[in-house]
Amino acid sequence: MEKLSGIPLVERPPTLARRAYLQLHQAIRDGAIRQDVLYSENELAETLGMSRTPVREAVLSLSREGLIVIESQRGFRLRTLSAEERQEIFDLRSLLEGYAARRLAAAASSQQVRRLRELIDAQEHLGSVGQESAFLSLDERFHLLQPEMLGLERTHDTLVSLRGAMWLIGYEALSLPRRHENVIAEHRAIVDAITRRDPEAAATAAQAHIHRTAAAVL
Known part of the structure; x- marks a missing residue:
């Protein structure tokens, strides 16, 4: 039949x-x-x-x-994450997001770069008072969109599981002075390197962003 x-x-x-x-x-x-x-x-x-x-x-x-x-x-x-669990989460994010940014710098289209910049602009327009939930939602989209654009399903799925754990500590980092502004600047540095087609600079910027976030909560 x-x-x-x-x-x-x-x-x-x-x-x-x-x-x-x-x-x-x-x-x-x-x-x-x-x-x-x-x-x-x-x-x-x-x-x-x-x-x-x-x-x-x-x-x-x-x-x-x-x-x-x-x-x-x-x-x-x-759940309350131990210091060891937090460190592991940030170490894995640094490896995976550095990898995604490096790959994207070699392959991103102008439309993809524009989409990433739109997310950063939306974060900037939110401000820093009473908008933590919306800010974190855009932050999550910015990070997960990069492996999505490349079709890196395993990288994406692993990052999704790590983002779930990040929800348990996400507000801690944003409570620090000027962290909102710093996150936006760090995101722009990643996209600027992708725009320049500089894979190593993109990976370095992505990893620096994760390290600074880790330093804020570890």
């Missing part, structure tokens, strides 16, 4: 567990779920307007990803 082609797949709506997972993910990234606070699954289910079962599934998924810790019969809280 001949297979049918050209028929689009039917998109299924996300399950309640998936919706709960995405909302919790967003809350962690935005800082709405805070360190050193114990959260009740029952209260969270009530807040989300759903039963405890999908919330429990979402919490278990986030626990497996290493973002939260479940305390039996009590609730859950965000």
Whole structure:
């Protein structure tokens, strides 16, 4: 029997567990779920307007990803990363993002460079007061877009997992004086090197940016 082609797949709506997972993910990234606070699954289910079962599934998924810790019969809280874990995260980011920037400097189109500059401009327009969530969202997009542009799926997927851990410490770096302005300048240095088609300068700028962020929180 001949297979049918050209028929689009039917998109299924996300399950309640998936919706709960995405909302919790967003809350962690935005800082709405805070360190050193114990959260009740029952209260969270009530807040989300759903039963405890999908919330429990979402919490278990986030626990497996290493973002939260479940305390039996009590609730859950965000994980606290050790100094060794933080150092490892930044070391891996330095290697992978330096690699992506080096590759992109050799292959980026003018349209891709323009897209990266647009993200930096958007960060700059946000300002530094009360815009941490939006700033971090643009920051994440800037870093993940580079391997996406190159089709580096393994690099991208590894960075996604590292970015999840970065949410646990992202606000710490931004709380330092002038860190917003410094991040923007460091991002521009990366894109300037990519624009010049200078792979080594792009890798160096990317790694310097990661090292300065690490110095702010380690």
